[in-house]
Amino acid sequence: MNRIAFKTGLLLLLLCTMTLPCAGCAGEPLPPAGEEAPLEIVATIFPLADIISRLGGEKVSATALLPAGASPHTFEPTTEQARSMARAQLLCYIGGGLDDWAAQAAAAGSGSLALLNLLEAAQERGWSPQPGEDEKPNPHLWLDPIAVRDYLCPAIAEAMGKADPQNAAYYRSKLAAYQEELTALDGEIRASLEGLPEKSFISVHAAWQYFASRYGLDQAAVIAEFPGQEPSASWIAGLVDLCRSHGVRVVAAEPQLSAAAAEMIAREIKGRVILLDPLGGAGLPGRDSYLNLMRYNAAVLKDAFTGQ
Numbered sequence: 196m197n198r199i200a201f202k203t204g205l206l207l208l209l210l211c212t213m214t215l216p217c218a219g220c221a222g223e224p225l226p227p228a229g230e231e232a233p234l235e236i237v238a239t240i241f242p243l244a245d246i247i248s249r250l251g252g253e254k255v256s257a258t259a260l261l262p263a264g265a266s267p268h269t270f271e272p273t274t275e276q277a278r279s280m281a282r283a284q285l286l287c288y289i290g291g292g293l294d295d296w297a298a299q300a301a302a303a304g305s306g307s308l309a310l311l312n313l314l315e316a317a318q319e320r321g322w323s324p325q326p327g328e329d330e331k332p333n334p335h336l337w338l339d340p341i342a343v344r345d346y347l348c349p350a351i352a353e354a355m356g357k358a359d360p361q362n363a364a365y366y367r368s369k370l371a372a373y374q375e376e377l378t379a380l381d382g383e384i385r386a387s388l389e390g391l392p393e394k395s396f397i398s399v400h401a402a403w404q405y406f407a408s409r410y411g412l413d414q415a416a417v418i419a420e421f422p423g424q425e426p427s428a429s430w431i432a433g434l435v436d437l438c439r440s441h442g443v444r445v446v447a448a449e450p451q452l453s454a455a456a457a458e459m460i461a462r463e464i465k466g467r468v469i470l471l472d473p474l475g476g477a478g479l480p481g482r483d484s485y486l487n488l489m490r491y492n493a494a495v496l497k498d499a500f501t502g503q
């Protein structure tokens with residue numbers, strides 16, 4: 196569906212939903228006495244939805260908008276997804292050009308949906324991108340577990356508490372428990388990636404710089420500046436030169452993007468293609484939670500740099 200058709204459809208949908216009575220007033224049944232309806236939260240990407248469900252426990256119902264296998268960089272929501280957004284009370288997205296389609300769709304809709312732009316919220320809480328990136332920070336900060344622990348999770352828990360004040364203390368206790376798990380995850384990854392014989396790789400898109408700098412690795416270059424666009428032959432030739440001159444032998448592809456250029460470069464440099472995954476998914480064994488997804492990526496990098 197093209198963008199204009201989508202926007203028109205969305206507008207009609209939202210006009211329809213605005214004229215409906217509120218949930219529980221007449222249309223939808225109230226939950227049984229003594230049971231609270233969960234706080235409905237939509238997130239753009241699976242890792243966020245998983246983090247939200249951990250922070251919200253039984254008080255929250257979290258849904259990911261992006262289907263498994265899709266890239267947030269090239270995605271546009273369907274009308275059904277816009278409808279699920281209209282039912283929710285809170286939308287969590289990363290921002291920074293990654294998944295702003297969600298905010299645009301939500302902004303056209305009902306005024307009751309609270310929006311949480313996590314990149315902005317993290318910056319308000321003191322997170323800062325790497326030097327030279329002050330203007331437009333790279334949005335992939337969820338791939339740094341410490342940024343998740345110290346900035347994203349507190350921002351999400353606070354937004355949940357605002358949307359559902361009677362459970363604010365519950366969300367704070369879930370936050371503390373999950374932050375401990377993230378501390379343990381960081382220690383686990385740090386230990387597994389310490390002292391590797393190599394540390395440089397190139398990647399299919401610019402997702403891994405925060406992860407790399409957190410754990411002493413080096414994302415030396417990216418194949419596609421704009422995900423979904425094939426790089427030019429001269430850009431690929433430049434990358435091959437860079438890999439040869441810097442001894443880079445590991446090329447990271449991702450399940451959501453074409454691996455053709457990565458495979459071409461790996462053949463030229465007699466290197467190897469590995470599969471890193473920034474998104475994971477509920478049905479993917481070993482990548483079915485944020486914590487497992489990060490363990491998966493650390494293990495793939497470790498194997499690549501130790502020649503396994």
Ligand SMILES: [Zn+2]
Nearest residue numbers: 268335400402
């Ligand atoms: Zn990305």
